[in-house]
Amino acid sequence: DAGVIQSPRHEVTEMGQEVTLRCKPISGHNSLFWYRQTMMRGLELLIYFNNNVPIDDSGMPEDRFSAKMPNASFSTLKIQPSEPRDSAVYFCASSLRGGGSGNTIYFGEGSWLTVV
């Protein structure tokens, strides 16, 4: 069975450029999460969707960040304009019923973003 699929795996971009990260959740999962991993703060939740609807975007750092889920099998995280401090690993994850108590969430392999 395919897991969560993320692209690109690695992205190096110049400051000010737009970055789009993509995610395909596990088929049948109805919750999708975007996390960011940094050394200082570990894994931070940016936003999550239930049935394609954004439920909690309180973790999105600034207006430069936006996320969409146009259908059950695809989501994007966009950064425009990108800044060097956005350099991190961005993980997409999905779960069957929201990732709450007892519901395991499954992570993709991550997108390594470097903004120079």
Place this chain on the structure above:
Amino acid sequence: DQQVKQNSPSLSVQEGRISILNCDYTNSMFDYFLWYKKYPAEGPTFLISISSIKDKNEDGRFTVFLNKSAKHLSLHIVPSQPGDSAVYFCAAVLQGAQKLVFGQGTRLTINP
């Protein structure tokens, strides 16, 4: 405000010995806790979990202990094996919520 804290960034243990990873939390409304394991260049994978109504959960070499009064949980791995070398993340779920709050992670190295 880090609600879930792993104060040890790294831990080194000899193969065959016990590894103990610690995690503290501040919110008493967390009612479910999980440990995830992460290898380099891979996403985190679920390892073991515990509900707040329990104080211990065991799965093979892995045992998680929960001390609610101290707002502390720990992961014990015994015996430790070289394949256990990874970053371990502690996570917590708020009662009625749907998202996991993660700690900063602890890098465990098992030495032969």
